[in-house]
Amino acid sequence: MSMTFSLRALRVNQGYSQLELSKKLGVSQTTVSAWERGDAEPSSRNIYKLAKLYAVEPTVIFDTLFKQKT
Template identity: 45%
Template sequence: MTDSIKFLRIRKGLTQVELAKEVGVTFPTVSAWETGKSIPSPRHLKKLATVLDCSVEQIFLLLNNKKLDKNKQKQG
């Protein structure tokens, strides 16, 4: 899955701005997480999991899958 946080955010019915407010970060931070330009800190992962009704492990696994997808695209 290439847009893990985006997928979870949309599933919850939140905009990037709403998610940013709930987690306590800026809109550009959420955008950077969704595009893979940065990853959430452990503190923000916990908040994301709470807001998005999932586990930290689920977010972490989805983020790792996104990195694997990017590496495959670079190699292929």
């Protein structure tokens, strides 16, 4: 059984608030919120930063973004 992650679930699982994550990535909290709602997509640079913070492969983040739109 495959597991579908959301950006929010990945963040919460690591114990970060949107504000904490935004500070770690150098973006605004509004930007993190937009990513989680699917209103915007992180840049490739931020996808790699997210993957590193969440200790997952970047493909997990890409798959999460792709599945948000379907």
